[in-house]
Amino acid sequence: xxxxxxxxxxxxxxxxxxxxxxxxxxxxxxxxxxxxxxxxxxxxxxxxxxxxxxxxxxxxxxxxxxxxxxxxxxxxxxxxxxxxxxxxxxxxxxxxxxxxxxxxxxxxxxxxxxxxxxxxxxxxxxxxxxxxxxxxxxxxxxxxxxxxxxxxxxxxxxxxxxxxxxxxxxxxxxxxxxxxxxxxxxxxxxxxxxxxxxxxxxxxxxxxxxxxxxxxxxxxxxxxxxxxxxxxxxxxxxxxxxxxxxxxxxxxxxxxxxxxxxxxxxxxxxxxxxxxxxxxxxxxxxxxxxxxxxxxxxxxxxxxxxxxxxxxxxxxxxxxxxxxxxxxxxxxxxxxxxxxxxxxxxxxxxxxxxxxxxxxxxxxxxxxxxxxxxxxxxxxxxxxxxxxxxxxxxxxxxxxxxxxxxxxxxxxxxxxxxxxxxxxxxxxxxxxxxxxxxxxxxxxxxxxxxxxxxxxxxxxxxxxxxxxxxxxxxxxxxxxxxxxxxxxxxxxxxxxxxxxxxxxxxxxxxxxxxxxxxxxxxxxxxxxxxxxxxxxxxxxxxxxxxxxxxxxxxxxxxxxxxxxxxxxxxxxxxxxxxxxxxxxxxxxxxxxxxxxxxxxxxxxxxxxxxxxxxxxxxxxxxxxxxxxxxxxxxxxxxxxxxxxxxxxxxxxxxxxxxxxxxxxxxxxxxxxxxxxxxxxxxxxxxxxxxxxxxxxxxxxxxxxxxxxxxxxxxxxxxxxxxxxxxxxxxxxxxxxxxxxxxxxxxxxxxxxxxxxxxxxxxxxxxxxxxxxxxxxx
Amino acid sequence: xxxxxxxxxxxxxxxxxxxxxxxxxxxxxxxxxxxxxxxxxxxxxxxxxxxxxxxxxxxxxxxxxxxxxxxxxxxxxxxxxxxxxxxxxxxxxxxxxxxxxxxxxxxxxxxxxxxxxxxxxxxxxxxxxxxxxxxxxxxxxxxxxxxxxxxxxxxxxxx
Numbered sequence: 001x002x003x004x005x006x007x008x009x010x011x012x013x014x015x016x017x018x019x020x021x022x023x024x025x026x027x028x029x030x031x032x033x034x035x036x037x038x039x040x041x042x043x044x045x046x047x048x049x050x051x052x053x054x055x056x057x058x059x060x061x062x063x064x065x066x067x068x069x070x071x072x073x074x075x076x077x078x079x080x081x082x083x084x085x086x087x088x089x090x091x092x093x094x095x096x097x098x099x100x101x102x103x104x105x106x107x108x109x110x111x112x113x114x115x116x117x118x119x120x121x122x123x124x125x126x127x128x129x130x131x132x133x134x135x136x137x138x139x140x141x142x143x144x145x146x147x148x149x150x151x152x153x154x155x156x157x158x159x160x161x162x163x164x165x166x167x168x169x170x171x172x173x174x175x176x177x178x179x180x181x182x183x184x185x186x187x188x189x190x191x192x193x194x195x196x197x198x199x200x201x202x203x204x205x206x207x208x209x210x211x212x213x214x215x216x217x218x219x220x221x222x223x224x225x226x227x228x229x230x231x232x233x234x235x236x237x238x239x240x241x242x243x244x245x246x247x248x249x250x251x252x253x254x255x256x257x258x259x260x261x262x263x264x265x266x267x268x269x270x271x272x273x274x275x276x277x278x279x280x281x282x283x284x285x286x287x288x289x290x291x292x293x294x295x296x297x298x299x300x301x302x303x304x305x306x307x308x309x310x311x312x313x314x315x316x317x318x319x320x321x322x323x324x325x326x327x328x329x330x331x332x333x334x335x336x337x338x339x340x341x342x343x344x345x346x347x348x349x350x351x352x353x354x355x356x357x358x359x360x361x362x363x364x365x366x367x368x369x370x371x372x373x374x375x376x377x378x379x380x381x382x383x384x385x386x387x388x389x390x391x392x393x394x395x396x397x398x399x400x401x402x403x404x405x406x407x408x409x410x411x412x413x414x415x416x417x418x419x420x421x422x423x424x425x426x427x428x429x430x431x432x433x434x435x436x437x438x439x440x441x442x443x444x445x446x447x448x449x450x451x452x453x454x455x456x457x458x459x460x461x462x463x464x465x466x467x468x469x470x471x472x473x474x475x476x477x478x479x480x481x482x483x484x485x486x487x488x489x490x491x492x493x494x495x496x497x498x499x500x501x502x503x504x505x506x507x508x509x510x511x512x513x514x515x516x517x518x519x520x521x522x523x524x525x526x527x528x529x530x531x532x533x534x535x536x537x538x539x540x541x542x543x544x545x546x547x548x549x550x551x552x553x554x555x556x557x558x559x560x561x562x563x564x565x566x567x568x569x570x571x572x573x574x575x576x577x578x579x580x581x582x583x584x585x586x587x588x589x590x591x592x593x594x595x596x597x598x599x600x601x602x603x604x605x606x607x608x609x610x611x612x613x614x615x616x617x618x619x620x621x622x623x624x625x626x627x628x629x630x631x632x633x634x635x636x637x638x639x640x641x642x643x644x645x646x647x648x649x650x651x652x653x654x655x656x657x658x659x660x661x662x663x664x665x666x667x668x669x670x671x672x673x674x675x676x677x678x679x680x681x682x683x684x685x686x687x688x689x690x691x692x693x694x695x696x697x698x699x700x701x702x703x704x705x706x707x708x709x710x711x712x713x714x715x716x717x718x719x720x721x722x723x724x725x726x727x728x729x730x731x732x733x734x735x736x737x738x739x740x741x742x743x744x745x746x747x748x749x750x751x752x753x754x755x756x757x758x759x760x761x762x763x764x765x766x767x768x769x770x771x772x773x774x775x776x777x
Numbered sequence: 778x779x780x781x782x783x784x785x786x787x788x789x790x791x792x793x794x795x796x797x798x799x800x801x802x803x804x805x806x807x808x809x810x811x812x813x814x815x816x817x818x819x820x821x822x823x824x825x826x827x828x829x830x831x832x833x834x835x836x837x838x839x840x841x842x843x844x845x846x847x848x849x850x851x852x853x854x855x856x857x858x859x860x861x862x863x864x865x866x867x868x869x870x871x872x873x874x875x876x877x878x879x880x881x882x883x884x885x886x887x888x889x890x891x892x893x894x895x896x897x898x899x900x901x902x903x904x905x906x907x908x909x910x911x912x913x914x915x916x917x918x919x920x921x922x923x924x925x926x927x928x929x930x931x932x933x934x935x936x
Binding site: 038039041042043044045046047048049050051052054055198199200201202203249250251252254284285512513514515661662664665668669670671672673694695696700702703704706708709 | 805810811812813814815816817818819821822824851852853855856865869872873874875876878879880881882883884885888903906907908910911912913914915916917918919920921922923924
């Protein structure tokens, strides 16, 4: 791994990045980072001692199950329990058992916890009733004896035809007509992406445990404890103190455990409330895929005006997202999608129109990238087609258009610092030897371009019947929440020196594999001048930790990390002031013994100079952006159309690398999810039901499908965060798929405009006459 | 119900269970060995990989009737000797140093697949390692660091 550090542009007083966090070039070797701690909960995970939700034992606990709709849209007339069966030993919960509001706490609050009688079933696998029993066998036996009486209603599956709009935005600047009038060439294109399943290896899981005071605790696999907490208060009619959320070890989230755990916690709690016992609701894989949220499918249309030299002069972009049956987080997913849809490129005249509508499929929600991977696949593929048409190399057209310092985005945001688009592009092109390799792959054979034919000879590489190709994509990802989201949330994180002399970080942000437990002690210890091992992480339990906002949007290291660094600085100053300014490390043990505990609660304060107008969509859409470039090498089997992704060079600017190995791990994992999105991950639907709702049929990449990966981390710090970090989780997800599609084009000369690039789509495109179907170039 | 006797991580065990009960459930629920995870229940993800007479199997697909008289090894048994000294074994330690575990839910199964590969004399070739762990899905790491870690152990690198 290589780390490139760019100068801190506008280090304001008191906001310099601590030296301890700067990764010196050469400090990492062979997959190891010298001087950085290993994953904190790693030993527990490696010995099997770590307790995930399903590993927790609660004596006397019952098992819960969900009775779900089997139609995409219907009126619920009744719920019938087969009278020939004994129901006395089990508990059945319906909407009538809900003490508070029958709504899942979310943005629009349109989703019932359970469909009430007389209410409308809006999607297949929608929860209608709940069942709990002392053992799983009883559940299996009784389940088919709950009958839903329904009256079918006509479903809507086409997001463009749906008249129920959850959100829409129009963003723009300049004069679109004048831009197109000045263009030498106008190119149009339409791009489509389908659902993608997060496919964390631990399924959604929750255990509800009733408390003696009438309260309820839930232990679960989740990203956002305070989302669940809020949902429990609303639906169960509990006070804030009566509702308690405890995160168990969490086996991956990727956005899939952002909002879904709320409804699952409510289901478990309703059963626990009625049965008076702990109730376990551990989804199996089939139920998890069939019922939980996916990445939003999207249709993206581009009309782009360019000069002959490749300069963009006009972008007219339309984004339509399919939200599924309920609103969930759709307005913010769409917002991020709209804001990223132009790509990391300067263009004076832009119009972006985006809308998300309701259809009768299970609701879509958060997934790593959050609206950006869909639109960045579209804009990158479109730009490659423009370059192809103009005869400009893909790296060159990007050099000519990529944002530089002081450029302006479509919302009128001036990029005053932390712009590394050109830097990541240059590093990716150099490290991959892009220009030289491209001469030797399929693209070298110019006569085949546009012919839709694959001639023999120079194209072929490796075995006789494969063609190799190389592709490039550039991307950007707004750091942290969109717009004024962070100001609205008002997160708090705390650093405490306990009476026992231990330093403790208290926050509602969760570890789900990304490394939170490891990097926070590192950041706080660095400020206090002590070793990371001397800093504890408080367990995530809403009874003890403050609301640090949800663990989403790649915001934890950047925003909550910034809060903890500021809290540590205040703690250090306070303790040192009590000891004549002697260093914290020397005096903190004695201070704890004599003075007792000192706790600093640090609340979020708006980043200086960052303003966004939610009403007009003008201003600083994000406090900063991360920048990524990805070069992918593929081989395409000319007989079967199968794509093998062989090598990847990923270059990501994350602002500040806190832990090189963990940071690199985020890039590698995100890149492979993007490759899966590009090549094999696809949900097939029939009448609103997911057909491939098992792991045998929904495929994700194995070790054999995964390429060799090389990561280069770049540091262009954000001055608003005390450590300069901009987040890393989502960035690599934005660029992998368009790089794969570009490499496929380089190999076989066809543009795949709908993800995933399945063998069927590739063969169809290769067989199509020039200018026809998805193979149109 | 029938009595099934087997060796689990070196110790004798006897359970009275229906013959078709899954080995996975017996490990987790009868023996309290929750290090072995369930990811899909149909042999696709490998999260429940254990060693049965040294061979990697998906414990979700193994009925107890096939376990009688055999030797079962789980993640809890991987470092028995090492853990008495308060340490991870070389494979676990290398996974830790290389960042080969993230969320950790696939890790026990991945370790067992790696153990079987190494015990069978597997070398540091990345292609051979990828083949050996192809039945174990990981959604976090992109596999690069897992392959690197196993290769390092195969090559005899000490963490």
